[in-house]
Amino acid sequence: MFSKQQQKYVQSLQIKKYRQEHKAFLVEGAKSVLELIDSDFQIELLLCTSKFFEENEKKLKKISVEQISQTELEKTSTLQSNDSAVAVVKMNPNVPLQAASAEFVLVLDDIRDPGNLGTILRIADWYGIKKVVCSDTTVDFYNPKVIAASMGSFTRIQTYYVNLKEYFETVTKESGGTIIGTFLNSDNLHEFRFPAGGYIVMGNESNGIGEVVEQFITNKVTIPRFGGAESLNVGIATAIVLDNLMRKK
Structure with a gap:
C-alpha cells in the first residue's frame, strides 16, 4: 500500500530544500520515465498505474515498483496530466567537467x-x-x-x-x-x-x-x-x- 508517509516524502521532492536533503528528485510522465530506465540514474522508487506497469513490465523487473491509483498518482505529480508514472531518483554527484580535445x-x-x-x-x-x-x-x-x-x-x-x-x-x-x-x-x-x-x-x-x-x-x-x-x-x-x-x- 502507498502510505501517507511515502506520499509526503514524494511531494517534498518538489521543493529544492528537500531534494538537497534527500539527494533525490522526481521524474514524471511515461516518456521521461522510460528514458530514465535506460540511463545510469539510480531509481529509488517507481510509482505507476497498473496500465503503465502492464505495458512495460519487462523493463520494470529490476526496479522497486509501487502500483497506485490514478488519483494517488495525481496527488504526487507536478504535471497537470499524468496517467502513467512518477519516479523517485537519486541525484548523480556534482563531478567537475572540462572540454576534452575537439569537444x-x-x-x-x-x-x-x-x-x-x-x-x-x-x-x-x-x-x-x-x-x-x-x-x-x-x-x-x-x-x-x-x-x-x-x-x-x-x-x-x-x-x-x-x-x-x-x-x-x-x-x-x-x-x-x-x-x-x-x-x-x-x-x-x-x-x-x-x-x-x-x-x-x-x-x-x-x-x-x-x-x-x-x-x-x-x-x-x-x-x-x-x-x-x-x-x-x-x-x-x-x-x-x-x-x-x-x-x-
Whole structure:
C-alpha cells in the first residue's frame, strides 16, 4: 500500500530544500520515465498505474515498483496530466567537467527559468553536446519543471554546478582554449570560424553574460538581427549558436 508517509516524502521532492536533503528528485510522465530506465540514474522508487506497469513490465523487473491509483498518482505529480508514472531518483554527484580535445562544452551563466534550462538541455542533446556547466546561480537541474522540459534529454547530459569565476580561472590556467560568448554588437556569428573545441557561454535571460564571466571570453559573437525584435529567448539563441557550430564543423 502507498502510505501517507511515502506520499509526503514524494511531494517534498518538489521543493529544492528537500531534494538537497534527500539527494533525490522526481521524474514524471511515461516518456521521461522510460528514458530514465535506460540511463545510469539510480531509481529509488517507481510509482505507476497498473496500465503503465502492464505495458512495460519487462523493463520494470529490476526496479522497486509501487502500483497506485490514478488519483494517488495525481496527488504526487507536478504535471497537470499524468496517467502513467512518477519516479523517485537519486541525484548523480556534482563531478567537475572540462572540454576534452575537439569537444565543446556549453556553459550557462545565471539561467533562472526552469523551462529555459530544460529546453537548453534538450537542444544540447539534439546537437550532440554532452557536457553543460552551470553557474551556481543557475536554476536547479533537478527542478521538476527542468526535468519535464528536457523531455528525457537530462538522462544524456552531464552537468556541473560551480562558481564560474573560479571555474574559468582553472580552465585558463590549466588548458587555455577558446571561450565563446554571445553579446550585442560583436562579431557576426554567421561569419565566425569555430575552432575544433572549447566553451560556448550563454547568459542570463535579462542581462546576458555577467561582467565577472565576460573577462574570460576570448571571442564575442552576435546573432545578426534582420527585423525589429529587441531580443531572443536564450533557448532559441542557444539553438542558433549550436546549429552554426555544427554546420561549420
